[in-house]
Structure formats: C-alpha cells, structure tokens
Amino acid sequence: MGIQASLRREHRLAVAGFATAFVLAGGATTAALTLGGRNAFFRPAVHQPISFNHRKHVTELDIGCTTCHLTVETEAFSGLPDADLCAGCHLEPQGKSEEEKKLVEMLKKGTALAWKPLFRQPAHVFYSHRRHVIAAKLQCRVCHGAIADTIAPPVRVRRLVMDDCVSCHRRERVSTDCTVCHR
Ligand code: HEC
Numbered sequence: 001m002g003i004q005a006s007l008r009r010e011h012r013l014a015v016a017g018f019a020t021a022f023v024l025a026g027g028a029t030t031a032a033l034t035l036g037g038r039n040a041f042f043r044p045a046v047h048q049p050i051s052f053n054h055r056k057h058v059t060e061l062d063i064g065c066t067t068c069h070l071t072v073e074t075e076a077f078s079g080l081p082d083a084d085l086c087a088g089c090h091l092e093p094q095g096k097s098e099e100e101k102k103l104v105e106m107l108k109k110g111t112a113l114a115w116k117p118l119f120r121q122p123a124h125v126f127y128s129h130r131r132h133v134i135a136a137k138l139q140c141r142v143c144h145g146a147i148a149d150t151i152a153p154p155v156r157v158r159r160l161v162m163d164d165c166v167s168c169h170r171r172e173r174v175s176t177d178c179t180v181c182h183r
C-alpha cells in the first residue's frame, strides 16, 4: 500500500474510531483516550504562531525546501526555520495579508517563532533525512505528499506508520531488521 493510501487509511480509521467512541461516550471516555494513542482524529489540534503558506513560498515564489529546512540534506532532522530567516524578507510588509501584518509585528518585537512539530515519530524510532534524501534520493513528496501546495499548516500530528517504512524497505531491498529502526 502506498504512503498516501496509508495516510487516507489512517483518516478512515480515525473516522471509524470516532464513531466507536461516540457510541461508547458517557461513562467510557477512557476508550477515546486509548484510541487516541494511534488515532489522528483524537490528537489535539496544534496551532502554529503564524499560519504559514507553503504554496505561496514554494510554488509561487519558488523558494527551495532547503532554504527553510536547513539540515534536511545533512542531518537526521530537517530543522524548522527561525524568525531571522523570515526577517530576511518580512521586516517590511511584502503584501497586504493580515497574517503577514501579525508576522511583521512579531519580528519587530523580536518574538521567537516557536513552530510546533507536526510530523514526528515516537522516540523509539530512528529515522534520518540525510539517508533518505541524499543516499536514497527520495523526493520529499514521497513521504510528505502535496505539502508544497498547501496554504496553511496541518492542524494535527501526522506520521508514517511502520508498514509505510517496512514495505518500501522490502521493495528496495533495504534491511528490515527491527534494530535498524528501533534503537
Ligand atoms: C519559506 C520557508 C519554507 C519553505 C521554502 C518550505 N517550508 Fe516547510 N515549513 C516551514 C514552516 C515555517 C513550517 C512550520 C509550520 C507548518 O507546519 O506549516 C514548515 C513545516 C513543514 C513540514 C511539517 C508539517 C507537517 O506536514 O507535518 C513539512 C513536512 C515541510 N515543511 C516540508 C516542506 C517541503 C517538502 C518543502 C519544499 C517543497 C518546504 N517545506 C519548504 C517553512 C518552509
């Protein structure tokens, strides 16, 4: 099953989980919490300091991913951009949007932009961007879908499930030993 199909499946499971929890609601709220461990629907909504628009920057302004995700080709973590990077262009307004006005204010005051991670594996899983982007030469969209065309951040944590990793490894004849990914 492809990764996108699997993300869709996760969504369907989330909806099914919601129906179940709904039936159980009243006296059985812990059922929803247990489901919430794996279930995107029950993960709390995440609000970013600024509603960042990938499509505007990547597709319209043609800014490359590595301009903002500085370590995606050199480290395990991709990195998220800090306020200085945005200040390179946004100390003065570039347009008329309200969201940008809010950003310009924050940058002038020196407020940090504390982005919340949205796409993170549990601590027992080892994953490296450098390995997948450089050694395996995989495009970002293979795992992150159409993020370059989104106009606002996703509101809930998303992640690949084990089967996404293992089925590609099997296809590509990469090791599927448990200890490769679990350290
Ligand atoms: C101008 C800066 C900028 C550029 C260019 C940029 N990003 Fe981002 N990216 C951000 C910021 C800020 C966040 C955190 C807020 C959010 O989630 O939208 C983020 C978050 C993300 C996330 C985590 C959100 C999630 O879905 O879990 C992914 C994945 C991502 N970017 C991928 C990409 C890819 C792939 C590209 C190139 C096609 C790219 N980004 C280009 C600034 C940028």
Ligand code: HEC
Pocket: 050, 051, 052, 053, 056, 057, 061, 063, 068, 081, 085, 086, 087, 088, 089, 090, 094, 095, 096, 097, 099, 100, 103
């Ligand atoms: C290389 C220059 C550049 C960088 C770096 C940059 N931007 Fe922009 N940004 C622009 C331009 C140009 C626009 C377009 C203004 C318009 O058309 O309204 C824009 C538009 C925006 C808007 C309003 C557009 C919308 O649809 O929401 C926001 C908010 C924004 N940027 C946030 C950020 C944040 C946050 C960062 C840092 C992670 C960042 N930008 C980095 C150049 C940049």
Ligand code: HEC
Pocket: 065, 066, 069, 072, 078, 079, 080, 116, 117, 118, 119, 120, 121, 122, 127, 129, 132, 133, 138, 139, 140, 141, 142, 143, 144, 160
């Ligand atoms: C093989 C799948 C795969 C590919 C290809 C991939 N990523 Fe990721 N990405 C992940 C995983 C898995 C995570 C979660 C990492 C973790 O928790 O250690 C992630 C997380 C991220 C995040 C979020 C970091 C955070 O702190 O929230 C960004 C941004 C990101 N990737 C950008 C990129 C960019 C840019 C590319 C292409 C240059 C790319 N990724 C290619 C699987 C991938």
Ligand code: HEC
Pocket: 121, 125, 126, 127, 128, 131, 132, 135, 136, 138, 142, 143, 160, 164, 165, 166, 168, 169, 172, 174, 175, 180, 181
């Ligand atoms: C679309 C295919 C694909 C996906 C999805 C993928 N990988 Fe990989 N992975 C590869 C390839 C190809 C390599 C070998 C890269 C190389 O040549 O070094 C690799 C290598 C690795 C390695 C190093 C293996 C070793 O023997 O040292 C680890 C660890 C790893 N991946 C973890 C993960 C995890 C965790 C995930 C899911 C979050 C994941 N991978 C998802 C294709 C993938």
Ligand code: HEC
Pocket: 121, 122, 125, 159, 160, 161, 162, 165, 166, 169, 175, 176, 177, 178, 179, 180, 181, 182
């Ligand atoms: C290619 C990478 C990869 C390999 C190989 C791998 N796993 Fe995983 N595993 C993951 C990822 C990613 C997760 C987290 C999935 C999630 O959060 O949904 C995970 C989660 C788990 C969990 C937690 C279960 C859960 O649903 O959260 C267990 C237990 C586990 N793996 C056992 C194993 C065992 C046993 C093996 C060897 C037979 C193995 N894994 C091989 C990537 C891998």
